[in-house]
Amino acid sequence: QLQLQESGPGLVKPSETLSLTCNVSADSFSSRSYYWGWIRQPPGKGLEWIGNISYSGSTYYNPSLKSRVTMSVDTSKSQLSLKLSSVTVADTAVYYCARGVPITSGGAFSDIWGQGTMVTVSS
């Protein structure tokens, strides 16, 4: 059973860079049938799509965050990473990684999610 596990600092200072990793168990990480997404959820609020990355490293970033986001994959470690620079208190959220499944007829969905990791931006 595929599992995703986010990890990283729970506290980041304003203006610094938030760095998270997502470890992916099982073989699906190397499959070209999937992509990998990062989603966040501020306390008490809805979900926000940060971006996604394919096994080959092709990325899409939400335009609202594009200037500050970098995603990468480390296939040797079956690991994803997310970096968000110049953080502010507005970036305080639970950050999730998730497996994305494209649908042949169009669209996609995220079927497996990590448990999430809370990141607080505060001095």
Next chain:
Amino acid sequence: DIQMTQSPSSLSASVGDRVTITCRASQSISSYLNWYQQKPGKAPKLLIYAASTLESGVPARFSGSGSGTTFTLTISSLQPEDFANYHCQQSHSLPFTFGQGTKLEI
């Protein structure tokens, strides 16, 4: 970006009730609509994708319908474990935006 709007934002119901949550897109998204359930402190769980396809293992009391700009999630007979937050998400165009969520409570 495509804006997704859910209604109601919160809903009180009882075990055994039939409930419907609506999700509207700011433009047509065909049937590229997903529904997730989220319990407090937990990650979202996929319920339905492509507007009406039930994810494996999800009880048949959950159903989805709609196309274009208006979609519904229906729970035919609420069970105690169904009290949670529900989110819709469009996958027609990146970024794959979510609705603001609907809190289903007793």
